[in-house]
Amino acid sequence: MLEARELSCLRGERVVFAGRSFALPAGAALLLTGANGAGKSTMLRILSGLLRPAEGAVLWRGGDIAADPSAHAMRLRYLSHQDALKPALTVAENLELFAALWGGEVEPALEAVALAPLADLPARVLSSGQKRRLALARLALAPAALWLLDEPSTGLDAASVARLGPLLAAHRAAGGIVVAATHLPLPLPDVQELRL
Ligand SMILES: Nc1ncnc2c1ncn2[C@@H]1O[C@H](COP(=O)(O)OP(=O)(O)OP(=O)(O)O)[C@@H](O)[C@H]1O
Numbered sequence: 001m002l003e004a005r006e007l008s009c010l011r012g013e014r015v016v017f018a019g020r021s022f023a024l025p026a027g028a029a030l031l032l033t034g035a036n037g038a039g040k041s042t043m044l045r046i047l048s049g050l051l052r053p054a055e056g057a058v059l060w061r062g063g064d065i066a067a068d069p070s071a072h073a074m075r076l077r078y079l080s081h082q083d084a085l086k087p088a089l090t091v092a093e094n095l096e097l098f099a100a101l102w103g104g105e106v107e108p109a110l111e112a113v114a115l116a117p118l119a120d121l122p123a124r125v126l127s128s129g130q131k132r133r134l135a136l137a138r139l140a141l142a143p144a145a146l147w148l149l150d151e152p153s154t155g156l157d158a159a160s161v162a163r164l165g166p167l168l169a170a171h172r173a174a175g176g177i178v179v180a181a182t183h184l185p186l187p188l189p190d191v192q193e194l195r196l
Pocket residue numbers: 011012016034035036037038039040041042043181
């Protein structure tokens with residue numbers, strides 16, 4: 001369903017990676033691993049369609065994602081390094097912004113990341129791990145075929161990492177695909193690895 005075909009990426013004059021290919025069927029998961037600067041975040045940006053590869057193509061169900069970027073944007077959830085929260089809005093209001101775009105219920109999404117008790121706090125007072133959990137709550141709002149996750153568990157305590165397990169499993173059981181860049185273990189069984 002998601003295919004990377006002979007992807008190469010240049011940053012400035014430097015080749016970050018070249019000739020990388022993989023194919024992921026419905027329900028599959030891929031871990032992007034490698035040293036700092038190896039190109040994990042860059043690969044996620046290419047898979048999201050935000051960055052064009054120097055060579056190669058990303059295909060969804062056999063069609064180049066570059067042919068219809070807005071259709072690709074609609075099918076994905078891209079969680080970058082930044083949590084992209086509005087600090088003055090409450091925890092619930094931050095999620096309502098995304099619910100207005102994608103649909104879904106705010107309360108169960110907050111419960112999925114154990115943030116329901118903090119729903120009325122302004123996002124600016126959250127700890128860094130709580131901010132990450134609020135970003136992750138977007139995944140629980142409404143289904144999307146492709147999750148691209150950049151270091152999803154950074155800053156999370158052990159219980160919060162464990163809570164990612166059922167979220168990821170439910171997404172994959174419904175045919176969703178996950179690609180995650182990480183240095184840390186994730187609760188993601190039956191996962192392929194691409195070392196960059
Ligand atoms: N906008 C840019 N202009 C030039 N070089 C860039 C740019 N963005 C990233 N790079 C370079 O591309 C390479 C890959 O960066 P990337 O962020 O993808 O690495 P990473 O594997 O995610 O690293 P980390 O483990 O530190 O998060 C790095 O050498 C980085 O300096």
